[in-house]
Amino acid sequence: MPRFSIIVPVFKVQGFLRACLDSVLTQSFTDFEVIAVDDCSPDHCGAIVDEYAAADPRVRPVHLAENAGLGGARNAGVTYATGDYLLFLDSDDSYTPGALAAIDERLRVTADPDVLVFDHVRTHWWGSGGRSMTADLLASAGTETFDILGSPRYLHLFLVAWNKAYRRDFFTGHGFTYRKGLYEDAPVTYQALVSARRIGCLDRVCVEYRQRRQGAITRTPGRRHFDIFPQYEALFAFLDAHPELDAARPLLFERTINHFLTTLPNTERVPAEDRGDFYRLIVDFHRRHRPPGFTPPDDALRLQWRLTASSPYAVFRAAAAAQSVVAAARERKRRLREEAAKRVKRTLTRVQRTRPLDPDLAVYSAFSHRGLLGDPAAVHQAAGLVAPHVRAVWVVHPDVLDRVPQGVDFVLPDTPAYHRVTSRATYFVSNVNWAPGLVKREGQIHVQTHRGTPLKHMGIDLLGRPAATHRLNLRGQLWRADRWDYSLVSGRHAERAWASAYPCRFTSLPTGAPRNDVLVQGDPLRGVAVRRRLGVPDGGTVILYAPTPRDHRKGYEPRLDFERLVRDAGPGVTLLVRLHPQYAHAAVRGLQLRDLARRGVLRDVTDEPSVEDLMLASDVLVTDYSSLMFDYACLDRPIVVHADDWETFQVTRGTYFDLLATPPGHVTTNTARLADLFASGTWRDERSAALRAAFRARFCEYEDGNAAARVVSRVMLGRECPPPAIPQQDPGRLRDAAPTTLSNSTR
Structure with a gap:
């Protein structure tokens, strides 16, 4: 008996199927069977499934005589499963390296719970997306198990089949089956979560969830999205048949209506001409299934909750329109405030530029204001010893204020204090270019420390290499490099490389790298x-x-x-x-x-x-x-x-x-x-x-x-230092x- 039965429903995914199966078969963990269900696919998917089955005995091909839909294909796969746990993987998605080993390890640590939920990442045709919205929720569970009544917040987990491992005897023993139509994951997910005595979590990305550019039915508007109502009717029929789960009914009712209300305005799902009918079905469902004494949640949808209890669609639509107008007015007010703040900053900066430079003021920044780091930090430290009369001010991003040592003077980017300091400072020390908005005054000295000695081509030496110049504004780089007065180098190789990459007016200082x-x-x-x-x-x-x-x-x-x-x-x-x-x-x-x-x-x-x-x-x-x-x-x-x-x-x-x-x-x-x-x-x-x-x-x-001392002596004290x-x-x-x-x- 294998540890996992991985059920892969297959339909019109010939361009993605090989990558999906490869992601499973190349896992370091090998104790599994793959049940690839060809849902009467009209393309070459059936042949691909047979090809993989011939090459690897862990792959079991199942060919359906008629198209059963995603839910039906999953149900068919379950009947062939022999593993301890059921996993479902859509055939245009894939597992990340080491995913099955991590899932198995967490199952053992949590003593084989009924359900284990793991994380995913969305992948688009242009690249991967960010963390899932429930990543922190999964992490908070640690290695403990729970049930939904004790931890209702876990009903907010993603409503899909493929981010969970179900203990097979638990899944089949409760008779869970996927229905035809869209949103087939929702009732089974909720049924399983409220029925499970022990649920575990794994805060590791195990699935790469492909967001297809075309062809995804969930992003195709039409009446098929009305399938959401019979799917949730099945969920509440399940609750009616299991009175021992009545305590979960208010929780599920809240999640259901929220799902309806977020689907209604989605232009990729419900067309505008169908929203009246969709809304009336929400009202009807609300009337028939609202638990006695239920209190609507106090969230962003609270007004819509109140309206669905009694108001016609015309009132609901007017309220939604009014909310949109209010939101637009707030956004316009915010933009006006930002523009006014910019005008004030520009005026302040112009006034500051009329004042003389402070000969004893130096401004430092490292890695785009990420803290007191690298070569600028080493120069700052040396200046405190060699030129203590020069006051140092660091530009620091708000996210890293906790890294600023006590007693160090700093300003935040693009604040009035920042503009006052940068308008009057004499010395600027950084390992990246200063923002384009910073105007260099006559007499100001910019020191470019760089971030190491270059091996790979930089600046205009990248011309003719489209992979490296994609989204790179070389003209802007040269304009910013024109502001450099000094370029620090660790040797003659670096001096030649920087001169080639940035043919500008700076002077190379043979100092060495201060951070070294x-x-x-x-x-x-x-x-x-x-x-x-x-x-x-x-x-x-x-x-x-x-x-x-x-x-x-x-x-x-x-x-x-x-x-x-x-x-x-x-x-x-x-x-x-x-x-x-x-x-x-x-x-x-x-x-x-x-x-x-x-x-x-x-x-x-x-x-x-x-x-x-x-x-x-x-x-x-x-x-x-x-x-x-x-x-x-x-x-x-x-x-x-x-x-x-x-x-x-x-x-x-x-x-x-x-x-x-x-x-x-x-x-x-x-x-x-x-x-x-x-x-x-x-x-x-x-x-x-x-x-x-x-x-x-x-x-x-x-x-x-x-x-570092050599830089301070040369730049701030004007003393010539031989290399x-x-x-x-x-x-x-x-x-x-x-x-x-x-x-x-x-x-």
Whole structure:
């Protein structure tokens, strides 16, 4: 008997079916059967089902003689099921990697509940959407189980068949069946939830729910959407037949009428000419099924609830129109307030620009106002020692105010205080471009610290590479770069690259990268403290994996099998994964990393504010083409380049040199080879050290640990500072200062 019976109803989805079945059959968890029900599909779906069944014995083909509809196909699949749990998967959707293993694990942790509900993500033809609206609700359940009467808020879970695992004997024992017509999921979902003694939740995205560009019946207006009424009639007939569930009747009545009221104005469902009839059926249903003493909810639909109790459609429509007018008036008032505020800001800014510059005022920003980070933070710290008379003000986004240390002066973007400061400051230090609305006055000095040494092409060097220039305003970038006075560089390579990418009027300062001072100087105690804060066990090897984005890909796609890497790399390995900031809030990041982090396979450190902390806490960097390799070389710790798509990257993005010809360490192209490097100890052999030394000498020639002070002296004090030579250090000094040495993990 398999653990899961996965029922896949199939009808007119020949363009999606293979991806659906592949997502199931390639799961790491293998104890399942797939019951693919060909619902008399007129295209090639039946042949595809037979093809997969011939290739994999876990696939059982079922061909219906007549079209039974989505509900009927699911019912047919249930009759063939033999698994402990029933899962339903629509044939244009797919499972995420590791989904079945995660579902099985949560079922075991929760002692096999009647129903387990898991999360999903909507995927559109242009890419994935955000988190589901019930993600937080699922997370709040933890590993506890509940029933609906004790936790009625879980009736707000998505009304579909495919986000749940039903214990088969529970499902068949209650005789749950899907009816013909649209909205067939609703009655079965509600029947199962109110009948279940124990419900569990899994706050992991297990299903990619495809939003088809065309052909989705739920987005096709017509009378078929009147099917919603007989579907809910069946639900209340079920309640009539089960008086022991009467306590749930008010809850289900509220959810039912809410469903009706949200469907009524939906232009993709009920045509305008049919809304009168639809409304009258709502009123009739309300009259016949309202529980005694029922109190309507006090929510956004409260007025509509009152009207459906007694008012004709003309009154309801007039009230809805009046609500729309009120909402439009509020929106217009809001826009007027915003425009007035903009005029006030513009006037204030013009007045401030008539006043003289403050020679002792510096404005800082990092990563589009994300806090005191990176090179600007290092310059700020050095200025406090070398030029204490220069007052520092940071521009900080409201979302990260908790990261601002006590005593640091800051302003919020686009506020009167921001305009006062930016109109009068003399020095501007940032690692990204300032907003286009900032007008640079004569005498103001802009310092561009950048965010590392470039390997991949930047600026106008991207011309001719459409994947990289999509949605990129190169003309605007050059206009903003024209405001730079100084460009900080770590070596002659960086100086040449930035001059090529941005042919503007700035002066390159051979200072080194200020944020790398701590890496050059070394701070093993800080690395140990970071490890303890992250919960990294003492001893072992800490791998920092930091990949760069791919311009030709919509979102983040893992280039490594993380589970295999950690399993095969040997005992005592801790994997820290830091994605590029552009993936920090992407839903797909959750698909790939959240479950692995929860299971302890890795630690997702993408949200860690200081990448310097992560470098100090690690023993080795694994990256592909990230500029972080140039910074990490300052630590003189091993670097591994995982270049599985080097040729593609060169074509789509372009690079300033051939990385594989002069790498900073060993190069791998697959997970097996990477894991073997660590299992064998090759990752830190003499060849790795020699490659790293040559790389550092070529690209980090100005990094001597005094970059921040050099910037302050040159820019704020006007003192000429000769470019440094690469420091002649004991080659083993920084390696021996790694935090692992303190815990005897490498001995």
